Amino acid sequence: MDFQATDTGDTTEVRLMGRLEFTDHDRLRDIVGLVERSDMARFVIDLSALEFIDSAGLGMLLILQEETETRNVRMIVQGAAGDVKRSIDLARLGEIITIAS
Template sequence: MNYLVSDAGDHTLCAIEGELTFNHQDSFRDMLDDVVARSAPDVVLDLSRIEFIDSSGMGMLLLAQERADETGKTVRVRGVHGQVQKMVELASLNEVLDIQ
C-alpha cells in the first residue's frame, strides 16, 4: 500500500494505491494519524488505485470512519471498483460508509 495525503480545499484527500490488506495496517494507521491532525473537516479516501482488499482492509475502512467520528470529521470513499466493489457490497459496507 502506498498513499498520498493532501489538502484539497474543504477536505483532505487520501489517495491509496496497491493493496489494502492485513500487512498494511501500520501504514494505514499512520495515514489516519496524518489525516486527523489536519484541519479540514472532511476526508475523502480515494480507492480508485486499489487492486485488492481483504477483510482486514475492509476493517481499516471502518476504522477510518471511527477515527473520523471521534474527531468530528466525515469520511467519504470514492473510486470503489472491481474486486474492491464486490467485497464492499458482500460485506454491506455501502450501508455503513458514504461510498460515492
C-alpha cells in the first residue's frame, strides 16, 4: 500500500493506493503520525485508488478511527468501490466509522 497526504486548512486527506493488507501494518504508523497534527478537525481517508483490503486492513481503519476519536478529530472514509466496498459493508464498519458515498 502506498499513500499520499494532502493538508488543506483544518483537514488532512490521505489517499490509499494498491492493497491494504497485514504487511502494511508498519505504514500505519506513518498515517497515525499525520493524525497528531494539533490543528486538525477532519481526517479524510480516500479509498478510491485502493484495489483490495483484507481483515487486517479493516482493523487498521478501526485503529485510525480510535486515534482520531481520542484527538477529537472527525474521520471520514470515502471512495470505496468494488471489492473494497463489499469488504467494508460485510464487516459493517459503517456502524463505527463515517462512510461517505
